[in-house]
Amino acid sequence: MILAVTMNPSVDISYPVDRFKFDDVNRVETVRKTAGGKGLNVARVISQMEDEVLATGVLGGTIGDYIVQELNESNIPNDFLRIEKESRNCIAILHEGMQTEILESGPTLSKEEGTAFLEKFECLLTTASLVTISGSLPKGLPTHFYRKMVEISCNKEKPVIVDSSGEELKQVLKHEKKPFAIKPNIAELSQLLGFEAEAGNIDMKQTLNHEIFKGIEWIVVSMGDKGAFVRHGDDYYQVTIPKIDVINPVGSGDATVAGLAVALNRNQTVESVLKTAMTTGMLNAMEAVTGFVNIRKLKKYYDCVKVKKID
Template identity: 70%
Template structure:
């Protein structure tokens, strides 16, 4: 079973407004509401791939109830730690070819609530074969919280994939116990070192060989439409993808994590792991909804992904 962790989930609300007016009333006929959060996108795609998945994290209030109901509609098993605060809404207003976002920060957890979640997570690990940890931490939890989860996974021999950014990613990387895999995009990677974006294979190889990354089995650096640059063990790979018609790129990184987790869980070859991860990421961009893929297109796209070893 794959365990997906979302510590700060949300209800994602999307409003499409043809002529958005400031300081005025804007009316629309319908809104799209989705159980949101990076880890929930991961869980949805894993479920669509036909694999056993359990979604966990922290939920509260009527918003938390709605998220649970939506997951149940999709037949996604879930077991969240419940708190006496409301989970958050995240609103996107689509207007005039632009997207304006209003993001609530969400609940503030106490140290005791953080410890209680870790105890729940420890128990869930006994049923897990691989773990994905995605997205931001809620307020109140110290930035090193994810590294505790990685260490608990290692203690039980469970591979942990981490997809986060900023200080949370730094804390994971600087800790003595490393995750099994990380999936930063190119901007998140260079932001760690306050460096300017530079897509140069030689520079990427040099950067990923520094001591900070020692002990991480898989480093998948997403390059968006240019595919990915990957370090697996002591080997490097350049992954290229075909040109596709992008409908909605939001959640493509989460879909990539889902494909990566499923392929690793099945112990596929290096080549097939990377082709699967890239294919699920592309499939998500071709759909209107976030965290959804059309499996009928999987094989044709899979065959077009190219994996080249870099010397």
């Protein structure tokens, strides 16, 4: 079973309007509300791939109730730490080909609530075979919180995929207990290292040889329509993807993590792991709904992904 963690989930609300009027009334006829957060997108895609998954994290209030209801209706098993504080809404206003977002920061967790989640997390690990940790931390938790989660997982010999950024990711990588895999994009890689990461093969090999990455089995650097550059152990791979009609790229990174998790959990070959991860990312971008892949198209696009080992 894959344990998918979302520490700061939300209800994502989409308001499509023909023309957004400032300082005036904007009426919306069609509203879409979904259980949101990077880890929930991961859990949703894993479920669509028919792998066993359990979504966890921290939820509260009526918004938290709605998220659980949405997950239950989608037949996604879940077990969250419930708190009294209200979880957050994230609003996207779609207007004139643009997207204006209003993102609530979410609840501020106490030290005691953080400790309670770590205890719950350790219990849930007993039935997990692999863990994904996605997104940002809620306010109140220290930046080394993910590092603690990785340490707990490593002590129980459970591989962890971390998809985060900034100081939270840096804290994870600086610790002696390492995640099994990370999935930064070029911008997150540059932010992490403090210099502009270049996309060329030679430059990327040098970049991923940085001391901070020592001990990490898989580093998958997502590069949008250019595919990915990957370090697996001491080997390097360039992964290229076919041209696709992109409808909604939001959540494609999460879908990539889901494909990566499923393939690793199934002990697939290196080539199959990379092709599966890239394919699920593509399939998400081809759909209007975030965190959705059409599994019937998987083989078609899987066969179009090319994996080349770089000497």
